[in-house]
Amino acid sequence: MKYQINPDRSVPWNDLPDLPLNPELYRTVEIFEQLGSAKAALGKLQGRSIAIPNQGMLVNTISLQEAKASSAIENIFTTDDELYKAFSEDQNERISGPLKEILMYREALWEGFQYLNERKQFDHNYFRDIYRQVNQASDDIRPPFIHTYIRQGGTGPNAGKPIYTPPRGTGIVDAKLENLIRYLNDDVNFAADPLIKMAIAHFQFEAIHPFRDGNGRTGRIMNIHYLTHKGLLDYPILFMSRYIMDHKDDYYNGLMGVSQRGDWHTWILYMLRAIEVTANLTYDKINDVINTKDAILRAIIAETDVKRPESLVNVIFTQPLTRVRYITGQKLYSENTAKKYLNQLVSMGILERRSIQGNHYYLNSELYRILAE
Structure with a gap:
């Protein structure tokens, strides 16, 4: 069974065979x-x-x-x-x-x-x-x-x-x-x-x-x-x-x-x-993300007084870079509470605080690493 090819590359392939194939x-x-x-x-x-x-x-x-x-x-x-x-x-x-x-x-x-x-x-x-x-x-x-x-x-x-x-x-x-x-x-x-x-x-x-x-x-x-x-x-x-x-x-x-x-x-x-x-x-x-997410959640529960820690962890694993207003926009915490919790995660080594063009971001370095590999 031969397939009807395009013999002249500079001519429109108007005879492109219809589907299905044999x-x-x-x-x-x-x-x-x-x-x-x-x-x-x-x-x-x-x-x-x-x-x-x-x-x-x-x-x-x-x-x-x-x-x-x-x-x-x-x-x-x-x-x-x-x-x-x-x-x-x-x-x-x-x-x-x-x-x-x-x-x-x-x-x-x-x-x-x-x-x-x-x-x-x-x-x-x-x-x-x-x-x-x-x-x-x-x-x-x-x-x-x-x-x-x-x-x-x-x-x-x-x-x-x-x-x-x-x-x-x-x-x-x-x-x-x-x-x-x-x-x-x-x-x-x-x-x-x-x-x-x-x-x-x-x-x-x-x-x-x-x-x-x-x-x-x-x-x-x-x-x-x-x-x-x-x-x-x-x-x-x-x-x-x-x-x-x-x-x-x-x-x-x-x-x-x-x-x-x-x-x-x-x-x-x-x-x-x-x-x-x-x-x-x-x-x-996916396995790396889930295992890392679970480990971070356990550490937050054990070492902090964060309220609704599952919600906070979900936020920082939705994308590698997080901002305070991203959390407040979802009505999870007040602005001061969001800053407090994010800075606690920085102290624990979970997040890195970065200043980019005058704006403050929090980088989930482990999620960043997994996605980049």
């Missing part, structure tokens, strides 16, 4: 063995995460790192210090540049998750809304007169030359996206294991390239949402972009391998390995 393109022993490993790792992560009373803690911490890594794939960089400072600020404070893009990615990750919980299926509005949030744009699917190319990077002799040209033409992109949406929603006519289906759908979305910009980030958000939508995770906490960032060349070579050679085997193996590795990584991070 299973013979990926039905190999190696893929099914890797599928078993990926499902086992994902199941272990799900089992651990549902035992956590405050899953919002994971959504904030893990999703912020996912946003940072996914943005870095697109050469949008910031430091952890800058990121956590920006996240701890009020919504109305001015944030711009890479920081804003990363925080918007995290918002898209959360809002898309809620959208699917309410609508129960993917649709055009889902993709449009994710794109608009990530890109801070107001447009929709790119019009047919927009000539979009994926070009060779670097500085070599082929730098700037097209390595892939997505579909283009009146109604073509819309039709390809609608086919993808049917594939994602219909498990009767388009039956496949969810993890394999996610890998196929991710390639298809990137090949369609429906928007002017932000397609990579939108497609990676879709990966996580598909897993939560299928009930494989309760919350979007899989740290997949870290693996993709660490194996960036393999990611892009895998995409090109499908379009240029019809090599679905290598691509699907890559995505299944990404799920396995990042599920184990996220599982380890």
